[in-house]
Amino acid sequence: MRRMHVAFAMVGVVSLFGLAGCTTDPGVSAPGETETTEAEGEWFDQALFDKQYDERGVTPGGPADEPYLQHINAEMVDTSEFASDGAKKGCFANASLSNPWRQTGWITMNEQLKELQASGAISELETRDAQDSDDTQIADIDYFIAEGNCDFFVISPNSTAAMTPAVQRACDTGKPVVLFDRGVQTDCPVTFIHPIGGFAWGIDTSEFLVDNLNKGDKVVALRIAPGVDVLEHRWAAAEKIFGDAGITAVDYFSGGDPTEIKKIISDELAKGDVHGVWMDAGDGAVAAIEAFEDAGLDYPVMTGEDEMSFLRKWKSTGLTGLAPVYSNFQWRTPLIAASMIFAGEEVPKEWVLPQNPIPADELDGYLADNEGMPDGHYAKFGGENLPGFPKIWQERRIP
Structure with missing residues (x-):
């Protein structure tokens, strides 16, 4: 699935803007190697460690029954400069659909898209799948910029450093950029959406x-x-x-x-x-x-x-x-954030979503709630209140 046009007929910021998926950077050990490089020690950041340690204990703001709209220690930003009427076209540069976590999220995102199309907020979401390639995703973002038909950009970066210049170029268009899942080394996006980390x-x-x-x-x-x-x-x-x-x-x-x-x-x-x-x-x-x-x-x-x-x-x-969780329901949030931005509503600059593991005493409940779902499904997918639930996820309909 290299190129996808998704269109239906239905009318925190930290210094390293950083935060799952599979990719490699040049000079780092390849999958299957048994030893890591000394350079990987550079990823430890005591301040970020302490920040995320504390955020685990924070009661998030937002609707109690809609975790994909909750946020932790949010600094809200004014989006009134983007306020405008009419349905907007989104352009989504996706790192990949190469693992079950991303596939589950993609299904959920498309069900959320249907809702926003029905409300008149979004017209379509043109999507390009980079298939876990930095070079491909850079070309995808540059294609969207050159095409000139995007009202907003959604980007889930393939890797951190390599994607930073391309994300910055998208920001430089003046169109709102919504970053989610993984981070880059610029804080130019209007909002960066991710679980705690x-x-x-x-x-x-x-x-x-x-x-x-x-x-x-x-x-x-x-x-x-x-x-x-x-x-x-x-x-x-x-x-x-x-x-x-x-x-x-x-x-x-x-x-x-x-x-x-x-x-x-x-x-x-x-x-x-x-x-x-x-x-x-x-x-x-x-x-x-x-x-x-x-x-x-x-x-x-x-x-x-x-x-x-x-x-x-x-x-x-x-x-x-x-069962640790990298909240899969985050795939709903970028499109909702885009609709909020064009409505001129405040959004968190760093939109930190809750990230709560499943302990043994909650296991039976999540098994019951997800009975009939395929093995590749993620229990905390957050799409239970979307119209396609549960059939779309049970049948694993990947657009």
Whole structure:
């Protein structure tokens, strides 16, 4: 799915504007390599770590039953300069649809689009899929700029540094830019939408493992890919907390490939005991669990994600687990934000959405709420009040 035209007939800012997905930057280890580079230590930021640590405990503002409209410690910005009547055309430069998390969000975004088209806020959303390529996404953004038919831009960057100049060029058109999911190194977008962030994920998951393991125990950390800020922040936080607690952690890039994940775990089990498994994304979590089953060993303490395949395996095995969340409902928020901007309403400059893990005592509730959903679905997708629920997600209709 390289190019998509989505049109229906229905009438915080921080110094590194940064924050999941799969990509690589030049000079960083490729997926499958067993060692990381020293440069990755540069991703740890104590101030951002502390900020996200505290945000985990903040009660968000906004509607209690609409988490995709909630915000944490928001600095609101005036958008009156963009106020205008009529339905607007959006141009969406998407990093990819290459994993279940992004596919789930894309389905939800399109259902939200239908609602905004019906209300007359948005006319269409022209979308280009970069297929996990920086070069392609840069060309996509430049295409939209040259085309000159975009009333607003929505961008989910493929990677952080490489995409910064292209995002800046979109801002320089004077049209509103809405950034979400991953960040770049400019604060020019009108709003940047994301859950609390990678450090929060890393804190939640590593503290859970530390609380359920003993000093000297071994954890295998499975990482998707280098060079994406939210993923690097997850590991930077976990690595610090494991080190402080005396937990031995070895990390590998798996590319999210179940075969590679099973091989990594099997190889580590052949060396000795593995007491915990930490993941920076839940893709392939079931494969990691199956490696222990294949070896006839007890299940590890494990963190996965709110993907249904992991939640169901967690329930069936009874392992000690936690499902961290990188709130998938954020895919609704960019289009709502665009409609607010053209209505001249204030929006958060850094729109920080809640990001609450699923603990064991909430597992049964999320399994019940998502009964009938495919394994690649994400429990906290936030589309329950959209007209297509539940059929569109059950049938996995990817536009």
